[in-house]
Amino acid sequence: MNLVHSFSRKIFMAVIAISIAIEGMAIIVNSAWAQAQPTPSSDDQVNAIASQLYCPVCENITLDVCSTQACAQWRDLIRDKLGQGDSPAQIKDYFVQQYGDRVLAVPPRTGLNWLLYLLPPLIFLAALILMVRFFMKHRSLSPAVPESEIGEGTSPAKNGPDVSEKGGKID
Amino acid sequence: MIDSFSPPEGQTIRKRLPIWVILAAGVILLSFLVLLVLGLQKSNVQTLTLGSKVADFKLTTFDGSQVTLKSLQGKTVLINFWASWCTTCIDEAAILQEGWQKVGLGGQIVFLGVDYADTEPAAKAFMQKYSISYLNGPDLRSALSQQFHISGVPETYLIDADGTLRGIKIGPFGSAEELSTFLEQKSGN
Numbered sequence: 001m002n003l004v005h006s007f008s009r010k011i012f013m014a015v016i017a018i019s020i021a022i023e024g025m026a027i028i029v030n031s032a033w034a035q036a037q038p039t040p041s042s043d044d045q046v047n048a049i050a051s052q053l054y055c056p057v058c059e060n061i062t063l064d065v066c067s068t069q070a071c072a073q074w075r076d077l078i079r080d081k082l083g084q085g086d087s088p089a090q091i092k093d094y095f096v097q098q099y100g101d102r103v104l105a106v107p108p109r110t111g112l113n114w115l116l117y118l119l120p121p122l123i124f125l126a127a128l129i130l131m132v133r134f135f136m137k138h139r140s141l142s143p144a145v146p147e148s149e150i151g152e153g154t155s156p157a158k159n160g161p162d163v164s165e166k167g168g169k170i171d
Numbered sequence: 172m173i174d175s176f177s178p179p180e181g182q183t184i185r186k187r188l189p190i191w192v193i194l195a196a197g198v199i200l201l202s203f204l205v206l207l208v209l210g211l212q213k214s215n216v217q218t219l220t221l222g223s224k225v226a227d228f229k230l231t232t233f234d235g236s237q238v239t240l241k242s243l244q245g246k247t248v249l250i251n252f253w254a255s256w257c258t259t260c261i262d263e264a265a266i267l268q269e270g271w272q273k274v275g276l277g278g279q280i281v282f283l284g285v286d287y288a289d290t291e292p293a294a295k296a297f298m299q300k301y302s303i304s305y306l307n308g309p310d311l312r313s314a315l316s317q318q319f320h321i322s323g324v325p326e327t328y329l330i331d332a333d334g335t336l337r338g339i340k341i342g343p344f345g346s347a348e349e350l351s352t353f354l355e356q357k358s359g360n
Contacts, residue, residue, distance in 0.1 A: 056288030057256075057323075069256040070288060077290045099288060100312040112209065115202050126195055 041082035049078050049088045052105050053095055062105055218320045221339065225330050228315055230283060232308035233295060238283065240334060247280045248330040249354070252316060254289045255297035257324045263343035264301035270350045271305045280354065285310050287324050329353065 050063035055071050063071050063078075074095075081091045095103050107113045219225065227241045240248065251267055253260040271282045284307035286294045291309065298307060310316050319328060322341065329338030344350045 070254065073256060073290045073293045077292070080292075096312075098309065098311060100314075102313065112205070115206055119199065119202055119206075122195070122199055126192075126199065129192070 041079050045082055046075055046079050049082075049091055050075050052088075052092060053103050054105055056099060056103065219318075219328075219336055219339075221336055223336050225328075225334050225336050226318065228318055230285065230306070230308045230315065231311060232306050233286075233291070233298075236306075238306060238308075240330070243281050244334065245332050246278070247332055247354075248283060249275075249280060250283045250285060250315075250319070250328045250330070252285045252287050252310070252319070252321050252324050252326045254287050254324045255293040256289065259343040260297075260325045261301070262345075263325055264297075264303060266344045266347050266350055268301065268303050268305070269347055270354070273347075273351075274354060275305060282306065284308070285315050287316050287321070288313070327353070 047064040050071075051065075053063045053074070055061045055063055055066040055068065056074065057068060057070050058066055061071075063074055078091055081094065086094070092104070096108075101108060107116060109117060225240060227239055230238045232238065251263075253264075267282065267284075274280050275282050282305035284298075284303065284305060286307060286309045289309065294307075294309065297303075319326070325343050327338070327340040327344070328336060329340075331337045338353055338356070340353060344353070
């Protein structure tokens, strides 16, 4: 009796072990499959990248606000690439490789493009310096009242040139 | 006191700007000139005209092979710019494929499809849908569309065996006869 009981107990344990193993494998396979599936990307994620790229066929319209079929296809491509795990920088690089720098809403900081970034602040700075110098020069040229006379508390009228003494006459 | 700031009669005070101000102004001016020249160069590039030689170019096809104009020397080359989002390209897709099967398979005329500003999945789906079998590739970095100064799609160019531009067709071909006439007249066959 004990032998039968022991045998059925072993079978029971074996069934439990196999069940656990199958369950474990199912979890692993399911998890691996889930990882292999592209993660759906939200419209916000797509538009965040689309707003940095220009429509290929319209002038000065970014992808996120463009309603043409070409833009819709590009947005779909962005979504696909996000789903595949590409970063926004990788996606932008891909678009530049495929279509050139002109697709970028912000020109890359390379080569002569630096002029676009450096010239405006340089011009502003130069203008500011020239303006400050101009005002300082004109300030230093304005008539100064001697400190000794300021200290006496005399009125400007009193210290001003005496017109009558120079022969001038105010009518 | 005031008189001491005035220059003596008949004389003017000439103040020189500091050298760094002059240098900075020079650099800024030069930069502007460079930008201006580059802009002018870009806008003033000669457009392709009939009878002009076409510079060599490279097209990487969707299957990864590379084709250059130089490698096609001795053959007439038809270059068709298209895109899957272009509705009029749909109309001429069948005409081009039919034309290719009719005259291209002989080997003397090569058809090249240049997919402009398109996505690869959409382009491939388009090609499959309209059974396009001649060489096709994306216009990488928009190099070819810039070289030919295309104004839109579809546009078709015909280059003769010597690399001279013989035909320009803006817009779609309306019929197989129109394509046939384009090929016969322009290629001199």
